[in-house]
Amino acid sequence: MPHILVVEDDTALRSALMRRLAERGYAGNSVGTGLAGLHAAVNERPDLVVLDLGLPDLDGHAVLRMIRAVSQVPVIVATARDDEQAIIGVLDDGADDYLVKPFSTGQLEARIRAVLRRVAAGGSRQAPTIVDTLVVDAAARRATLAGVPLDLNPREFDLLRYLAERAGQVVTKRELLAEVWHQPYGGAEKTVDVHLSWLRRKLGETAQQPRLLHTVRGVGVRLGEPPTTGPAAAAPDLRP
Template sequence: MAQLLLIEDDPQLRTALTRSLTELGHAVATAAGAMPGLHSAVDAAPDLIILDLGLPDVDGTEMLRMLRGVSDVPVIVATARDDENEIIRVLNTGADDYVVKPFTARQIDARVRAVLRRSPGNAGTDESITIESLWIDPRSREARLADRPLDLSPKEFDLLYYLASNAGSVVSKRQLLTEVWGAPYGGADKTVDVHVAWLRRKLGESAQSPRFLRTVRGVGIKLVAPDAAEPAGPTSREPS
């Protein structure tokens, strides 16, 4: 049973979502504002936070920024804001997932379970993966490139590990949204593109000069050993 903290100012939605998530097997604490939510996050140490952005005291994005200064607890942002720039800004601030209202409790439940499966305390006994100079260990949540630690966000690590687990195979964006983001009903392709771009920079490559990450246009992306990566051509453009 996961211990969830729901930070939502709409009392009807807060009550309905709490009831539904409880029926789905979670323990749910709630807060109606950012500052009470921040105090609860620090004092109660929940397994995961579901965070609205339009809060009455402090904007949820600012609250997330403050939270990330003291905790790495997984956060799913659940909001009515669907602006692409806002989504990118919130993910860059440290959110693990982003869900746009309206949504169902079952959709939130699926995303909660997917995020928690990949959190540091639930890595299980999966073996580390080595692909040439790249080393990834799901148990310690560490990744190294040429013996240098990679500073990855939780979602960047999840994405890298999933691609490495399927090395050499093309993985579609829909598959990544389902397996990494826990969005079985679909999601924003831009979320995948943004995280791939961030991951490229940390791997020391670019869309124009890929090494590990190669996009197969119209199909998906695959992770390969650099020596196995054919030169990029005009028919295999990659997201920047």
């Protein structure tokens, strides 16, 4: 039974989360301050920490950095801050994932399961995803196209990785908002459009002349089919 530590100063939210997690078979504990959370993370050795950033005594970023200094326990950050710099900051500080408030307990459970699955895999390095001449290395957060590194910001990389891991599938903008932007209750699809445009430019293509990133009108987007596995797999002949 996984042990979850919830560090959240909102008493009502904390109680609701703990009640739902208990109903779903998780053990756990909850605290309302950063200092108590740090002590619990070290002394109780939970399997995963859900950490709020807006704590009354210590900034959540500082708590995350202190946890990381002494432990590799997985941390999911829950925050009301949805600006890109704040998100980049928590990931750079060592968070394994993040959620933007408000979020459903169902979404939190899904992210807990996903993080715990990665831990259960023994920390083995995820193999790079290959789509045509595109290589996306999630572990190293590095992507190359025909051997040339792509200069992607964190959001562009997350977007490309999500699409690459679903190569050949049509992905809706609503799904991208939920899974890449962590905004399950809706958001500006224009944000997705802008980032897709930037990504296309860095892939050296346009919406009018796509090679890897295809728009499916009225549905979403699709990254080109992955290569066939096996010894016969090879990059296609791209010569005109």
